[in-house]
Amino acid sequence: MKIACLLGSPRKGSCSSAIAGQLVHAAVGLGATAETFTLNDLSYRGCQGCYACKKSLDHCILNDDLTGVLEAVQEADILVMASPVYYGDITAQMKGFFDRTFSYLKPDYLTNASPSRLAPGKKMVMIQTQGHPDEKSFADIFSRYRMFLDWTGYTDCRLIRACGLSPDSSPETLAPYLDQAKLLANELLNP
Numbered sequence: 656m657k658i659a660c661l662l663g664s665p666r667k668g669s670c671s672s673a674i675a676g677q678l679v680h681a682a683v684g685l686g687a688t689a690e691t692f693t694l695n696d697l698s699y700r701g702c703q704g705c706y707a708c709k710k711s712l713d714h715c716i717l718n719d720d721l722t723g724v725l726e727a728v729q730e731a732d733i734l735v736m737a738s739p740v741y742y743g744d745i746t747a748q749m750k751g752f753f754d755r756t757f758s759y760l761k762p763d764y765l766t767n768a769s770p771s772r773l774a775p776g777k778k779m780v781m782i783q784t785q786g787h788p789d790e791k792s793f794a795d796i797f798s799r800y801r802m803f804l805d806w807t808g809y810t811d812c813r814l815i816r817a818c819g820l821s822p823d824s825s826p827e828t829l830a831p832y833l834d835q836a837k838l839l840a841n842e843l844l845n846p
């Protein structure tokens with residue numbers, strides 16, 4: 656099993672990265688291989704809306720630091736997207752990646768029963784951290800992105816949510832989410 660893990664927080668040592676790191680660590684312990692990308696360290700542009708990936712190419716026309724990330728995600732069996740909530744959504748860094756996954760869709764994706772260029776059977780994990788302690792707040796994010804992930808072929812999507820966190824959150828606060836990440840790694844690798 657190959658994992659591509661994308662870290663969307665701009666903070667070094669962020670909570671979302673710690674949870675993602677635990678999931679990857681546990682999965683590697685179970686025999687997976689993993690590549691982790693800290694999106695904030697990369698230089699890339701958002702989708703240009705040129706539709707080259709629908710008209711003349713089967714990949715994104717842009718050639719920047721995200722090119723290798725898109726290739727790694729395409730090759731991976733499991734995509735991990737870890738992001739804090741920023742103003743009710745994933746971070747700009749993660750959204751920049753997400754828009755570029757438009758290149759994974761076939762030209763007739765709106766009408767094609769198999770709209771994705773990716774191999775079937777891939778799994779996806781979203782790790783969502785937020786400051787707001789109420790789980791009902793920002794519960795829409797996963798379902799909104801899930802709909803588009805479904806087009807791309809990610810029919811098995813999982814969520815780890817950690818609410819009420821801040822940059823000062825203690826290791827004790829994070830501990831249950833790290834445990835959840837370990838359990839999920841086990842579920843994904845030993846279904």
Ligand SMILES: Cc1cc2nc3c(=O)[nH]c(=O)nc-3n(C[C@H](O)[C@H](O)[C@H](O)COP(=O)(O)O)c2cc1C
Pocket residue numbers: 664665666668669670671672738739740741742743744784785786787788793820821822
């Ligand atoms: C620019 C900015 C916007 C934020 N917007 C929200 C928000 O809309 N809802 C929320 O619950 N927390 C919000 N937060 C708080 C972060 O989601 C929270 O601190 C999170 O735990 C950070 O995760 P990280 O440690 O993975 O970076 C915001 C923080 C920043 C810096």
